[in-house]
Amino acid sequence: MLWESPMKKNLVALLAAVFVPLALLAEEKVDLSVVNKIKAEALQNSKVMDHAFYLTDVYGPLLAGSQNYRNAAAWIVKTLNEWGIEDAKTEKWGTFGRSWTYSRFSAHLLEPQQLPLLGVPQAWSPGTEGPVSGEVILAPIRTLEDAEKYKGKLKGKIVMTEQPRELQLHLTPDARRYTDAELAEMAKAPDPAPPSPGGPMMPMMGPTPPGRRQAGPAPQFRMEDLRGMRNKLTQFLKEEGVLVVIQTGSRGDDGTIFTSSVGSREPKDPIPAPTIALVGEHYNRIARLLEKKIPVRLEVDIKARYEDPSDGLNVIANLPGGRKKDEFVMIGAHLDSWHAGTGATDNAAGSAVMMEVMRILKTLDLKMDRTVRLGLWDAEEQGLVGSRNYVTEHFADRDTMVLGAEYHKLSCYFNYDNGSGRIRGIYLQNNDMARPIFEAWLEPFKDLGATTVTIRNTSGTDHLSFEAVGLPAFQFIQDPLDYNSRTHHTNMDTYDRLQRGDLMQSSAVIASFVYHAATRPDLLPRKPQPKPRPRSQPPKPEEKKS
Numbered sequence: 001m002l003w004e005s006p007m008k009k010n011l012v013a014l015l016a017a018v019f020v021p022l023a024l025l026a027e028e029k030v031d032l033s034v035v036n037k038i039k040a041e042a043l044q045n046s047k048v049m050d051h052a053f054y055l056t057d058v059y060g061p062l063l064a065g066s067q068n069y070r071n072a073a074a075w076i077v078k079t080l081n082e083w084g085i086e087d088a089k090t091e092k093w094g095t096f097g098r099s100w101t102y103s104r105f106s107a108h109l110l111e112p113q114q115l116p117l118l119g120v121p122q123a124w125s126p127g128t129e130g131p132v133s134g135e136v137i138l139a140p141i142r143t144l145e146d147a148e149k150y151k152g153k154l155k156g157k158i159v160m161t162e163q164p165r166e167l168q169l170h171l172t173p174d175a176r177r178y179t180d181a182e183l184a185e186m187a188k189a190p191d192p193a194p195p196s197p198g199g200p201m202m203p204m205m206g207p208t209p210p211g212r213r214q215a216g217p218a219p220q221f222r223m224e225d226l227r228g229m230r231n232k233l234t235q236f237l238k239e240e241g242v243l244v245v246i247q248t249g250s251r252g253d254d255g256t257i258f259t260s261s262v263g264s265r266e267p268k269d270p271i272p273a274p275t276i277a278l279v280g281e282h283y284n285r286i287a288r289l290l291e292k293k294i295p296v297r298l299e300v301d302i303k304a305r306y307e308d309p310s311d312g313l314n315v316i317a318n319l320p321g322g323r324k325k326d327e328f329v330m331i332g333a334h335l336d337s338w339h340a341g342t343g344a345t346d347n348a349a350g351s352a353v354m355m356e357v358m359r360i361l362k363t364l365d366l367k368m369d370r371t372v373r374l375g376l377w378d379a380e381e382q383g384l385v386g387s388r389n390y391v392t393e394h395f396a397d398r399d400t401m402v403l404g405a406e407y408h409k410l411s412c413y414f415n416y417d418n419g420s421g422r423i424r425g426i427y428l429q430n431n432d433m434a435r436p437i438f439e440a441w442l443e444p445f446k447d448l449g450a451t452t453v454t455i456r457n458t459s460g461t462d463h464l465s466f467e468a469v470g471l472p473a474f475q476f477i478q479d480p481l482d483y484n485s486r487t488h489h490t491n492m493d494t495y496d497r498l499q500r501g502d503l504m505q506s507s508a509v510i511a512s513f514v515y516h517a518a519t520r521p522d523l524l525p526r527k528p529q530p531k532p533r534p535r536s537q538p539p540k541p542e543e544k545k546s
């Protein structure tokens, strides 16, 4: 061992103190020549709307567990193969359970006037075995106490189980982009505040507003309560001999119907009475007639069927890396949708963008050290099921935190699932270490509107499956457009609501993020690894998106 003078030692220490932090804060490298190529391919030679066309008009809607979903997954594998991404495949995550499709629906007002009604069967509703007609009764039922009041009064009736809802004049635009002021506000850390006592609650019934779904494994006992209650109400209506149940949901008008499911994929859950959602205007007309004691008769025809449990399938594909090819960067989006429209903004948009990112990187033949892996997830709408199972299989079991072989090989995961709006920035999910990296990567996209890095969390989709086990996983800030007012889980979620320029911009930003993640010297920095959390223990409440 060499002897060093104390003075020299001090000098070294001083130099280290000055230069090491500087080195740590060194500019994140951005390859502008690559950014330039990516922009040209993404903005001038985009194929993103072609991918979206197949996922919506040709194969959509892609309800999880349906044949449509499996057909779309097979088409994606074939398409990626044709681009030269040879290992694209579907990967089984488990058994889906009871799957459901419908092939015919009509509803008509018969008395006091005749009118075709605008509606959609709720997912997992049984069919009606041909057209059925009957008298309508308004019986708002939200709880078992409500149900008691109607015992013996519903047999053979068409039952409206929700209160009519006053429809408001629209004085603000349905679609909007974030203003600079809103983005500046979003960039601020939220006020430190104690979490609400008892943790977040799930809504009782009906569709979940976007961005509000539970983070990580949902609080088990609460979910169980909810499902138990829902099953009891379902069983009550069924046992009372209700002909058809009519709902309208808590939002939607002007022909827009927000839909969800009435039954479940769990084979042990009860089969509900046939259940439809009607547009607010038609629901309210019937309710007004009933209020004035004017008899109303409807005819409803639903053709629907259940299928035997099928394999749950994610779509997985790799672009092999170079000298660090066992390390990888992941991108993903959920492929499944709801059934009322064609699932365009939720989430053909995300799937098409992520396919396009793979196409851009492959077409440009960019040399990347790390592998880039695509994951298109099944059954996100049933509770992040496809991605959660993938994470358990490949990375870590959230309950035990027993780590899988790839846990330390993943750099980061990027997800896209907030509609068709362009990228305005990124949520750090409380990972301060990623801030300077993302700020550098966003710099060449400032003139395309992508500017904001926020420490805040966003929830409600598949990045949570990764984050739950401590993997760096991110969602982008996207312009809301008409997602909340018109398209999220609605009959109007169609190709026409996709904004071409927005999806092209998103493809460019993500392709560049992925390239830089796959070529930077180190993996992305991680937050501390979470401790095991047995399922019976409710999680700490997650911070909600503002």
Ligand SMILES: [Zn+2]
Pocket: 334, 346, 347, 380, 417, 461
């Ligand atoms: Zn979605």
